[in-house]
Amino acid sequence: MDFELKAAKAKWEREQKQRKEEAKAKIQREKKAKEEAARLREALEVAESERKLQEAKAQAAAKLQEERDLFDGDGVRFNVVLQATQIAGDGDKIKLPASAFEHLSSQDALEKGPMFFEVALYKEHTAIVDSNGASDSSEAKTTHCGVLEFTAPEGYVGLPPHVWLNLGAPDVSLREFPRVRIRYVRLPKCHYAKLTPDSSDFVDVPNHKAVLETKLRQHATLSEGDILTVWHDGVDYNLHVSQLKPAANVSVLETDMEVDVVQPISTPGTSIQNKLLPLELDKPQDGYVEEGKYVYYKFVVEKMVLDAVKMGTRSLDVHLEIDGGGVESDADLYVAAHPVLFPSQHQHQWASHDLGSKMIHLSGGKDLQSSSYSIAVYGYRGRTIYKVWVSSKPTAMSTGQRVGLASHEMQENPAVESGFEICGNCRQVIPSRTIALHEAYCRRHNVACMHPGCSVILRRDEFQRHVHCPKCGQSLQQEELEKHVKVYHEPTACRCGVILERDNMVKHQANTCPLRTITCRFCGDMVQAGKDPENLRDRLSGLTQHESECGSRTSPCEICNRAVMLKEMDLHRVAVHGSNSENRTNSNDGGDVMGINEPASGSEEIRSMTCPICSVVFRGSAADVQLNAHLDSEHFITSSVQPMEQDLTGNSMSASVSSSFRSTLSVACPICGLSVHSERDLSAHMDMVH
Structure with a gap:
């Protein structure tokens, strides 16, 4: 009985303990569930607040971007993301889709003048985009550009190489079609720009003003940090835009700007290698050149020395000494006067293709007008070690008879004097008493070349190496024939596709090649x-x-201030302002106007001016303004009278024309004297008659 009670009690205690543990575990599970629910609820609240905060930031950024777009665009907002493709072009003009034109024209952007755009690479992982397409792209590198045309496919924008390079992502493959953000902005006109070339070679480029004007004529904008690539004489020069005024991004359209080109800044531990190595007079420099490559030098001649060379009192020679005598390796020498910076086989003023060491004598003439010259050492065969220098010495003023005439030159001499005879072999004048001895010795040791036009007298051992080119007949030594044929008679291909020999190629690239x-x-x-x-x-x-x-660009005439094409400015001056006999000159047979006297445009006050058509005189300080208004109102109006008839030779049939009609004819042809209504009629008259 006690045993059963104890067993029942133990069982009951076990059940009670189990129920307590289950209840305790249930309480813990419920507690954990409540805590997890609280955490989830808190996380949701945090996420919701973060989302609301991000939405608020995005709305604020969108509003700020919209205000920025409206401010930068002067009331015009255009901010889109497009796929970028590359197009050909030298400037910064881009191609936009037609929808961009509609969007801009609807906001009267065309009435605000030239359109400028800010371009930046679009990065989706960093950009915050709202429903209107606005984003914060301040971290991306930007550049600016103009617009060429609105013909790009929808969703795409065409970028020229200049814009693509300055976007700061040259490593992006064009096949990936990166996305860029295009934003309309207004830019101030540039007043000042500082450019820093990446090497000092740009200093050697002549006429920086003309080079930069040609380059900037293809651009609409400039931005600080951009790289401006300038092409000159076949070489590209990179100029970094260091500073701009009055802003960091400016317009270069229809503005006068000051440009400073500063020296490149070399970082410590690096040296700037010039493409044109400086060379001083009478100071040799050692160097080497590989086969098919060029090494360039430059030297400057003082004006006093240059004048002496032109007068013939000093010599100016360029020397090239080849190590080894040109047997295993050889180089050619080319010299050109600036503005040609890099002489070549087909573009030079002086050249020497002799074997081994060579010298070029720069003689006076039209080629010695510049004080700066360039030297090109071209590797003809193998790796050539050389020494190059320029020498200038006073010339020896000596008189005397020239020694060593050829036989064909001796035949043109005057008659032989008494007591002298002509050697039958060398054709030299020899005293009669020694003629037999001379001829015996001469025929045994000397040989006359029988090539037509040569007849040079050589010793027998030298005659074995005397040859003539089978194509041009030039006299050479045997070892020079191979190089002569290769240099002068081996056809070469021009970049334009023409294949010619060297001499014809030089003429072609100097006169007719479209790529010259x-x-x-x-x-x-x-x-x-x-x-x-x-x-x-x-x-x-x-x-x-x-x-x-x-020349089709227009420029205001300095006399009447009318816009005239540059290529017709001389014709305009003669036809309109040179009608008086003292200012008009007779034309030549070809119809080209020669000897145009340009009116003086000094700072003195104009007292009186006479109309060149009707001889009306205008006096006073405003005479030029009155004359200009008179020309516009009286002579440059469209007349209702039928134009004058003329025959095919351009002879005027004005005998039966009334004087009232003649008064409406304002411009006279400088060739035949026929009067027409306007410069446009004059141009048509010259095309048809002359």
């Missing part, structure tokens, strides 16, 4: 000539394609 470099008569820069212009009158005037396009 010329100095434009209008902008003063060295540019590629291009093909023949399409305009017939421009071709007859000798203008190249570039000069035809560059």
Whole structure:
């Protein structure tokens, strides 16, 4: 009985203990669930507050961006993200889709003048975008540009290489089509710019003003930190935009700006290697050149020395001493006067292709007009070690008879005097008493070359090495023939596709090659000539394609202040302002106007001016203004009278025309004297008649 009671009690205690443990575990689970629920509720509240905060920040950023866009765009807002593609072009003009034009024109952006845009790489992981497309892109590098046209596909923007380079992501592959943000902005006109080249080679470029004007004419904007790539004579120069005024981003359209080009800054431990190595007179420099490569030098000649060279009292020689005599390795020497900075095989003024050491004598003439010259050492064969220098010494003023005439030159001498005879072998004048002895010795040791036009007398051992080029007939030594044929007669291909021999190639690249470099008569820069212009009158005037396009720019006439094309400025001066006999000159047979007398434009006050058409005199300090208004109102108006008839030779049939009609004719042809209504009619008259 006690045993059963004890067993029942133990069982009951176990059950009670188990119930307590289960109740305790249940309480703990409920407590943990409440705590977890509280944590989740707190996390949700934090996430919700964070979301609301982010939305508030995004709304604030969008509002701030919108205000910034409106402020920078002067009331016009345009801020879009587009896929970028690369297009050809030398400037900073981009191509936008047609929808951009509609969006901008709807906000009267066209009435505000030229359109400028801020361009920045768009990074999705850092940009905060709202429903209106605004974002905070202050961390991305930006540049600025103008617009070329609105012909890009929808969703795309075409960027030229200049804009692509200055976006700060040159390592991005073009196939990935990176996204960029385009934002409309207004920019002030530039007053000052400081440019820093990456090397001192740009200092050697002549006429910085013309070079930079040509480059900036293709640009609409500049931004601090941009890299401006300038092309000159086949070489690209990188200029860093260091400083701009009055702002860090400016417009360069229709503005006069001051530009400073400063020396490049070299960092410690690095040296700037010049492409043109400086060379001083009478100071040799050692160097080497690989086969097919060029090494360039430059030297400056003082004006006093240059004048002496032109007068013939001093010599100016360029020496190239080849190590080893040119047997295993050899180099050629080319010299050119600036503005040609880098002479080559087909662009130079002086050249020497002799084997071994060589010298070029710079003689006086039209090629000695510059004080700066460039030297090119071209590796002809192997790795050539050389020494190059320029020498200038007084010339020896000696008189006497020239020694060593060829036989064909001796035949042109005057008749032989009494007591002398002509050697039948060397054709020299020899005393009669020694003629037999001389001829015996001469025929045994000397040989006359029988090549047509040569007849040079050589010793028999030298005659074995005397040869003539089978193509041009030039006399050479045997070891020089191979190089002569390769240099002068081996056809070479020009960049334009023409294949010619060396001499013809030099003429081709100097006169007719569309890729040749010329100095434009209008902008003063060295540019590629291009093909023949399409305009017939421009071709007859000798203008190249570039000069035809560059001369189409207008400039105000300094007399009447009318906008006239640069290529027609001389014609305008003769036709409009040179009608008086003292200011007009007769034209030549080709119709080119020569000897134009430009009116003086001094600072003195104008007392009186006479109309060159009707001879009305205007007096006073405002005579030029009155004359200009008179020309506009009386002579440059469109007349209702039918134009004068003329025959095919340009002879005027004005005998039956009334004097009232003649008074409406304002411009006279400088060639035939025919009067027409305007400069446009004069241009048409010259095209058809002359």
